[in-house]
Amino acid sequence: MSANTIMIIIAIVGYLLLTLFIGIRFSRSNHDTGDFYLGGRKLGPFVTAMSAEASDMSSYLLMGLPGLAYLSGLADVAWTAIGLAIGTWLNWLIVARRIRHYSQEIGAITIPEFFSKRYHDEKNVLTLIAGIVIVIFFIPYTASGFAACGKLFSSLFGVDYIVAMIVFAAVIIAYTTLGGFLAASTSDLIQSIVMTVALIAILGFGISVAGGMDKVIENARTLPGYLAMNQTYVADTGSAAPYGPITVISTMAWGLGYFGMPHILLRFMAIKDRGKLVLSRRIASVWVVISMGIAILIGIVGLGASAAGAIPALSGSGTETVIIELSSRLSQNGILPALIAGIVLAGILAATMSTADSQLLAASSSVSENIVSQFLKREMSKRKSLIIARVTVIIISVIAVFLARDPDSNIFTIVSFAWAGFGAAFGPVVLLALFWRKGNKYGAIFGMAAGGIMVFLWKYLVRPIGGAFNIYELLPAFVVALLVNITVSLATGGEKKEVTKEYDKIIENYKKV
Numbered sequence: 001m002s003a004n005t006i007m008i009i010i011a012i013v014g015y016l017l018l019t020l021f022i023g024i025r026f027s028r029s030n031h032d033t034g035d036f037y038l039g040g041r042k043l044g045p046f047v048t049a050m051s052a053e054a055s056d057m058s059s060y061l062l063m064g065l066p067g068l069a070y071l072s073g074l075a076d077v078a079w080t081a082i083g084l085a086i087g088t089w090l091n092w093l094i095v096a097r098r099i100r101h102y103s104q105e106i107g108a109i110t111i112p113e114f115f116s117k118r119y120h121d122e123k124n125v126l127t128l129i130a131g132i133v134i135v136i137f138f139i140p141y142t143a144s145g146f147a148a149c150g151k152l153f154s155s156l157f158g159v160d161y162i163v164a165m166i167v168f169a170a171v172i173i174a175y176t177t178l179g180g181f182l183a184a185s186t187s188d189l190i191q192s193i194v195m196t197v198a199l200i201a202i203l204g205f206g207i208s209v210a211g212g213m214d215k216v217i218e219n220a221r222t223l224p225g226y227l228a229m230n231q232t233y234v235a236d237t238g239s240a241a242p243y244g245p246i247t248v249i250s251t252m253a254w255g256l257g258y259f260g261m262p263h264i265l266l267r268f269m270a271i272k273d274r275g276k277l278v279l280s281r282r283i284a285s286v287w288v289v290i291s292m293g294i295a296i297l298i299g300i301v302g303l304g305a306s307a308a309g310a311i312p313a314l315s316g317s318g319t320e321t322v323i324i325e326l327s328s329r330l331s332q333n334g335i336l337p338a339l340i341a342g343i344v345l346a347g348i349l350a351a352t353m354s355t356a357d358s359q360l361l362a363a364s365s366s367v368s369e370n371i372v373s374q375f376l377k378r379e380m381s382k383r384k385s386l387i388i389a390r391v392t393v394i395i396i397s398v399i400a401v402f403l404a405r406d407p408d409s410n411i412f413t414i415v416s417f418a419w420a421g422f423g424a425a426f427g428p429v430v431l432l433a434l435f436w437r438k439g440n441k442y443g444a445i446f447g448m449a450a451g452g453i454m455v456f457l458w459k460y461l462v463r464p465i466g467g468a469f470n471i472y473e474l475l476p477a478f479v480v481a482l483l484v485n486i487t488v489s490l491a492t493g494g495e496k497k498e499v500t501k502e503y504d505k506i507i508e509n510y511k512k513v
Contacts (some may be wrong), residue, residue, distance in 0.1 A: 011342025069299025087255025198347025260426030424477030447485025
């Protein structure tokens with residue numbers, strides 16, 4: 001084993017040991033499920049902002065976005081990033097403070113519980129459906145993160161994909177089951193810093209080996225439609241394809257997903273002082289724009305590096321390893337560059353782990369807290385509840401590992417489907433629960449179910465038709481869910497007087513604070 005490889009391993013192992021230490025450190029802070037799932041609402045503004053965005057920017061930040069830019073050029077990835085940036089800002093602006101206040105007023109510590117208590121659903125049917133939605137869409141989402149870890153070490157060290165994936169899944173499971181929400185949020189803060197360092201370091205090196213930014217742009221301009229915002233480059237044919245207004249709107253619809261992301265909404269609910277959410281919004285929005293911009297640029301620079309012979313030419317799902325290839329090339333330049341390459345690769349792990357830990361907690365809470373405790377009404381002691389929560393994390397992780405066993409799985413595709421699922425199923429319910437006093441539990445139940453089902457129907461039955469129907473499934477599913485929620489609520493007589501009275505009181509207090 002070369003000295004350069006040893007330095008990479010040292011950097012990565014050091015990072016993994018740090019995350020485990022965080023898990024052990026915060027394991028003492030978990031006295032009940034409120035601490036385990038929401039950290040006792042003790043997060044500061046900076047941790048809230050960075051943990052929310054680190055848990056949002058999964059492996060698609062350092063693998064999906066650069067890979068898509070490398071493969072098809074600017075249009076697809078840029079319009080996606082614009083939609084995500086707008087969605088991030090709006091979510092912080094209109095949802096964060098209100099859901100923080102409302103969830104505390106009604107004593108909700110999970111998103112399904114918030115839905116149930118908001119609409120006074122004594123039978124917890126809303127809790128059950130929301131819990132099922134979370135499990136359905138979070139398990140493949142988590143699997144995409146495990147797959148990213150497996151791809152990273154399989155391509156870098158020639159390690160067996162399955163072995164690498166299981167090892168890193170075990171690390172994520174360990175610190176998440178030990179430390180819960182506080183461990184996940186604190187590690188997310190550190191992971192966001194590592195991700196930032198990784199992006200900046202690899203961008204500078206990539207430009208250098210590609211022969212400078214002028215060479216990068218010159219190479220990109222030789223490819224039809226590569227740098228256009230109304231065309232996209234088709235690598236298989238070497239030609240340009242139109243990128244019309246409908247496709248632009250469809251792609252920007254990614255931003256709608258934020259309103260329904262449980263792991264992000266939980267960060268809003270967990271901040272200690274809701275007055276600090278304005279500062280959190282500014283930090284989060286700026287970081288998201290800069291990080292996605294650099295990630296896209298790395299994909300374009302990576303293509304230039306391939307043209308210059310600095311890294312191999314990549315195709316298909318292999319384009320998602322562009323940062324790994326650049327890191328491998330960086331590590332060949334001596335001990336210090338190898339250490340920096342190790343930090344870059346740790347950044348990919350950070351992007352993956354920061355999302356996977358949050359997803360595991362959300363999925364675990366939906367099973368142990370929402371389905372077992374609330375819907376099935378199983379009375380449990382604090383100790384037993386914590387044990388079930390931790391066992392649930394392990395079981396869900398095992399299922400995710402099984403789903404991620406295919407090394408050829410496309411990370412961006414998996415993430416986009418899960419993102420659509422949550423955005424359509426939860427997004428309209430969250431917005432109407434917070435801003436519409438007349439909604440009721442029947443509208444929420446049918447709207448949530450309609451959103452989740454429509455994601456499947458549109459993706460597998462309607463979208464393949466092509467043409468005007470080739471729209472990202474999140475957009476039509478979101479609209480359908482919103483309309484169903486409103487229609488069913490009105491058709492069933494709206495909300496009961498005691499529920500609207502509670503809503504009015506909570507919103508009145510919210511406006512006073």
